[in-house]
Amino acid sequence: MVCSLGFFRALAAQNLEFERFQHTIGVEVWATELAKKYGINTEKAALAALTHDLAKMHSQQEQVRLAKSWNLLTYPEDLENPQVIHGRIAAYLLEQKYNITDQDILNAVKNHTLGRPGMSSLEMLIYSADLTEPSRNFPGVDKLREKLYHDLKEGTLACVEHTIDYLVVTNRTIHPLTLLTYEDLKKSVQN
Ligand SMILES: [Fe+2]
Numbered sequence: 001m002v003c004s005l006g007f008f009r010a011l012a013a014q015n016l017e018f019e020r021f022q023h024t025i026g027v028e029v030w031a032t033e034l035a036k037k038y039g040i041n042t043e044k045a046a047l048a049a050l051t052h053d054l055a056k057m058h059s060q061q062e063q064v065r066l067a068k069s070w071n072l073l074t075y076p077e078d079l080e081n082p083q084v085i086h087g088r089i090a091a092y093l094l095e096q097k098y099n100i101t102d103q104d105i106l107n108a109v110k111n112h113t114l115g116r117p118g119m120s121s122l123e124m125l126i127y128s129a130d131l132t133e134p135s136r137n138f139p140g141v142d143k144l145r146e147k148l149y150h151d152l153k154e155g156t157l158a159c160v161e162h163t164i165d166y167l168v169v170t171n172r173t174i175h176p177l178t179l180l181t182y183e184d185l186k187k188s189v190q191n
């Protein structure tokens with residue numbers, strides 16, 4: 001089965017709550033615009049955007065159950081904030097249920113919550129577009145959008161920094177993968 005963008009847009013519309021669906025379309029629009037600017041395949045960007053939050057069709061409790069049964073838990077910190085596992089579940093579903101074989105798309109979906117060291121352009125694009133799509137409205141979001149439009153890697157670094165700051169302020173665990181992502185991007189930007 002080869003699934004089209006229309007198929008995944010409909011799947012998102014049917015399975016996600018309305019606000020989550022609107023967010024998903026926002027990520028699609030913004031990721032596609034940035035993909036054009038940076039010469040990234042727009043179809044891959046749109047597909048990853050449309051599916052990145054697909055696992056949110058399941059309750060948090062169900063996500064934890066699925067992640068355990070599919071062996072998707074890799075860090076002890078994963079369950080301290082179980083919100084972080086929905087990217088891995090969505091990537092697993094895409095590969096196993098919808099026959100998506102493109103590893104870059106699967107990685108972009110999988111890593112949109114925590115990042116990883118050595119992210120591809122598509123992975124950076126989805127990670128950043130998720131945080132800065134048009135319906136996001138928090139202090140500093142315009143600055144992040146500007147940075148992203150100026151330079152994808154520097155913009156992504158700013159997004160990771162913003163996320164870490166937010167976790168510190170709200171007294172939450174910073175997942176080790178996010179710290180590794182931050183260090184990796186910082187080094188890469190400086191070189
Ligand atoms: Fe997400």
Ligand SMILES: [Fe+2]
Nearest residue numbers: 023052053130
């Ligand atoms: Fe999202």
